[in-house]
Amino acid sequence: MAEPRWDPARLEARFEQVRAHTESLAEPLSPEDQTVQSMPDVSPTKWHRAHVTWFFETFLLSEVEPDFAPFQDQYWFLFNSYYEAVGPRYTRADRGFITRPGAHDVGLYRQNVDARVRELITQVDGGTLDKLGSTIELGFHHEQQHQELLLMDIKHVLSVNPLRPVYAGTPSPRSEPDTMGWVDVEGGLVEVGHEGAGFSFDNELPRHRAWLEPYRVADRLVTNGEWMEFMADGGYQRHELWLSDGWAKVKAEQWRSPFYWRDDDGTWSEHTLHGTHPVDPGLPVTHVSHYEADAYATWRGMRLPTEPEWEHAVEADGQAHATTDAPALHARSAGPATGHLRQVQGDCWQWTSSAYLPYPGFSAPHGAIGEYNGKFMSGQMVLRGGSALTPPGHARHTYRNFFPASARWPMTGVRLADGGAPA
Numbered sequence: 300m301a302e303p304r305w306d307p308a309r310l311e312a313r314f315e316q317v318r319a320h321t322e323s324l325a326e327p328l329s330p331e332d333q334t335v336q337s338m339p340d341v342s343p344t345k346w347h348r349a350h351v352t353w354f355f356e357t358f359l360l361s362e363v364e365p366d367f368a369p370f371q372d373q374y375w376f377l378f379n380s381y382y383e384a385v386g387p388r389y390t391r392a393d394r395g396f397i398t399r400p401g402a403h404d405v406g407l408y409r410q411n412v413d414a415r416v417r418e419l420i421t422q423v424d425g426g427t428l429d430k431l432g433s434t435i436e437l438g439f440h441h442e443q444q445h446q447e448l449l450l451m452d453i454k455h456v457l458s459v460n461p462l463r464p465v466y467a468g469t470p471s472p473r474s475e476p477d478t479m480g481w482v483d484v485e486g487g488l489v490e491v492g493h494e495g496a497g498f499s500f501d502n503e504l505p506r507h508r509a510w511l512e513p514y515r516v517a518d519r520l521v522t523n524g525e526w527m528e529f530m531a532d533g534g535y536q537r538h539e540l541w542l543s544d545g546w547a548k549v550k551a552e553q554w555r556s557p558f559y560w561r562d563d564d565g566t567w568s569e570h571t572l573h574g575t576h577p578v579d580p581g582l583p584v585t586h587v588s589h590y591e592a593d594a595y596a597t598w599r600g601m602r603l604p605t606e607p608e609w610e611h612a613v614e615a616d617g618q619a620h621a622t623t624d625a626p627a628l629h630a631r632s633a634g635p636a637t638g639h640l641r642q643v644q645g646d647c648w649q650w651t652s653s654a655y656l657p658y659p660g661f662s663a664p665h666g667a668i669g670e671y672n673g674k675f676m677s678g679q680m681v682l683r684g685g686s687a688l689t690p691p692g693h694a695r696h697t698y699r700n701f702f703p704a705s706a707r708w709p710m711t712g713v714r715l716a717d718g719g720a721p722a
């Protein structure tokens with residue numbers, strides 16, 4: 300008889316760990332902090348806590364509980380994010396108006412669904428668990444994605460508060476910038492995309508062949524100090540460096556520095572989750588749009604890596620997998636050169652020059668869950684790596700994050716490339 304694929308004890312332990320981590324991220328925040336929506340892209344903390352709960356309730360409990368009923372009928376409407384097949388939902392840009400349920404009531408919702416999922420995992424027969432296991436696992440990874448969004452979003456919420464609040468922790472000691480090195484990659488006919496039995500999102504599949512001309516990628520991310528040189532050389536004033544859409548943004552929104560930098564009487568300071576501090580020239584530049592990353596690369600006479608170039612460079616490097624993804628709240632310095640790629644994961648998501656498109660042979664799953672990734676494959680750019688806000692263990696070198704080219708509130712950074720095919 301075949302071994303059951305899902306072990307209830309391990310699934311339950313993972314469930315408890317993921318759910319507890321979300322609550323630990325919300326713990327430093329007051330109910331007032333958890334209610335604010337500081338711009339349309341940002342969701343309130345308590346909305347994230349409720350929505351990931353709704354995900355388990357909708358895609359798991361409603362499918363298997365014989366007498367299923369939502370914890371609250373209205374929550375079905377309030378906490379659906381974008382699933383058209385599930386039904387109508389509340390306006391995304393107005394999530395900050397949801398003063399009720401409060402943060403405490405969202406906690407009660409979480410407790411109720413936790414108990415029901417726990418019972419389901421531990422009490423259903425092996426055959427049923429085999430059918431549900433992949434949905435439960437998707438729920439874990441979905442909640443981890445929202446753990447990063449929760450931190451990204453509260454960072455913005457706190458940034459618009461004139462008291463410059465601290466979320467948690469203190470900045471790392473000032474770091475010594477080093478020289479950017481390069482890793483040469485032979486290219487040729489390579490394979491990209493996820494393989495193996497471990498979890499991946501549907502958009503990482505199927506693994507497929509790609510042709511790469513020889514190229515090289517920088518062994519670390521661009522630093523704040525290097526970005527200051529770009530600014531000093533008129534980087535934000537020189538139209539010839541910018542893509543047309545990017546230059547329109549520079550002018551319309553008066554960009555003159557990375558998103559969270561501010562000029563404090565001639566000294567640049569940066570808002571972080573540790574509070575507002577002078578910009579550290581040795582740390583990676585963070586919170587720049589694809590347009591800014593591209594303009595910077597153009598200024599340097601280089602380019603951004605394509606998506607397959609980034610993935611293959613990491614895979615070919617081998618040692619790059621060992622890059623730490625220990626928890627942090629801000630990008631860290633690269634540390635000493637190793638001859639391998641540094642800062643692959645755990646510091647900044649890295650813009651590529653690739654549009655977010657389906658891989659050859661991609662097909663979205665049937666039903667509402669098929670809306671998870673596939674319908675967003677239009678008008679966005681791919682980022683690779685993982686950031687200091689990504690939960691440890693969540694990202695992979697085949698992971699495809701994506702945002703519009705103008706997005707600046709995610710924890711994004713820049714890795715340069717050159718010497719290969721035109722981007």
Ligand SMILES: [Fe+2]
Nearest residue numbers: 350380441445
């Ligand atoms: Fe979601």
